[in-house]
Amino acid sequence: MPVRSLSARALGGLLVGAGVAHFAAPRQFDAIVPRSLPGSPRAWTYASGVAELAVGAAVLAPRTRAAGALAAAGLFAAVFPANVKMAYDWRHRPSPWREAAAARLPLQVPLVLWALKVRRNA
Incomplete structure (x- = not known):
């Protein structure tokens, strides 16, 4: 299996897994x-879960992969305010928790870049 197909499947799986977690x-x-x-x-939790499931499914399907990957990049950017809120809310928690919340902020950049790369390779 080509690496780019594995990358797309991994991205799609990440999104589907995150979408399921919103309901679980x-x-x-x-x-x-x-x-x-x-x-x-x-309502926002469920709506974002549905969005992640739909975008993940689109990334997994070769015919909709390019559009799905572009939507994934937009979704990763759209959830950034939630990560900012989490980092702010967790600022007084013990160090490992606080650091994990802060680490989510720069993580959005490679996620967006990954989605755009999947789109280019679709």
Whole structure:
């Protein structure tokens, strides 16, 4: 199997796994929904879970991979405010927790670049 196909499958799997997690353990996602968004945090948790499932499925399907990967890049950028909120909210937690939350911030950049690379290779 070509490396680029493995990369696309890994990206799609990551997104599908994250989408499933939104439904399996929604409380952890509810907590990082920015308060400025209208509606309930649970609605945003479920909506983002559906988006991750749909985008992951699109990345996994060769016919929709390019569009799905572009959508993945947009999704990774769109969830950045939730990661900022998490890092802020966790600023007083013990060091390992605080560092993990802070590490999520720069992680968005390679995720966006990965999605764009999958799109180019689709």
